[in-house]
Amino acid sequence: MAGRPRAFDREQVLRRARDAFWARGYEGTSMSDLVEAMGIASASIYAAFGSKEALFHEAVADYDAHEGGFAARALAEEPTARDAIRRMLVDAATLFTQRGNPRGCMVVLSAPKCAKQNEAVAEWLSSQRRARHAVILRRLQKARESGEIRPDADPEMLADFYTTFLQGLSIQARDGFPRKRIMKTIDSAMLIFEAVMPHLAQ
Missing domain, CATH: 1.10.357.10 (Tetracycline Repressor, domain 2)
Incomplete structure (x- = not known):
């Protein structure tokens, strides 16, 4: 049975996280900031990206691309x-x-x-x-x-x-x-x- 699809657009929420990190820096961006910017729960952030650091790496890669x-x-x-x-x-x-x-x-x-x-x-x-x-x-x-x-x-x-x-x-x-x-x-x-x-x- 196929897994339940995510209720959010991964690329879209990644872009929001990127802008939060871009504006405030890595340490200046808390998980609560990311929850607010991305519009998804912290559990969903960890499930989709693994960790704050992994999310940051993806955000920088998106910026570079x-x-x-x-x-x-x-x-x-x-x-x-x-x-x-x-x-x-x-x-x-x-x-x-x-x-x-x-x-x-x-x-x-x-x-x-x-x-x-x-x-x-x-x-x-x-x-x-x-x-x-x-x-x-x-x-x-x-x-x-x-x-x-x-x-x-x-x-x-x-x-x-x-x-x-x-x-x-x-x-x-x-x-x-x-x-x-x-x-x-x-x-x-x-x-x-x-x-x-x-x-x-x-």
Whole structure:
């Protein structure tokens, strides 16, 4: 006999949980917060997702598959590294300040530091941020190999800079900086890339 079907849309309640974690962080989101946000009982949350931590992992995966995948999409889809880096930053500023969404990046702001019992969550998020850095680095290494940037350019330094800048945009957005002001900083950030383009070599 088939099991009784769930009385809720799993994808829909996952999205609600994602937004709660995105807005308040991992530790700042209690089970009672999740019950209220998801509209289902705590027993149903545990039955469907296993634990708060497992639910959080799924919520971050949903974020990365949709809104939070902006960096990977920009780096994969744009024909040049310069266009890819600029689009990544513009898309980040747009997402982080988008009305109707929590401000900032879920992966950057959800758990920069945690209580001892939640250190595994903080370390897992750190690994997610390192993975994004690795994707940026690979695109910049490819740019050097293809001649988009000069042979003496340092892809690792550039990746470090743009990763740091990207995370800074998230914090500025969470602190209430308006989109127009954040966007203005992107032109300055792109000067770093333009300085290592071949046509500027002396």
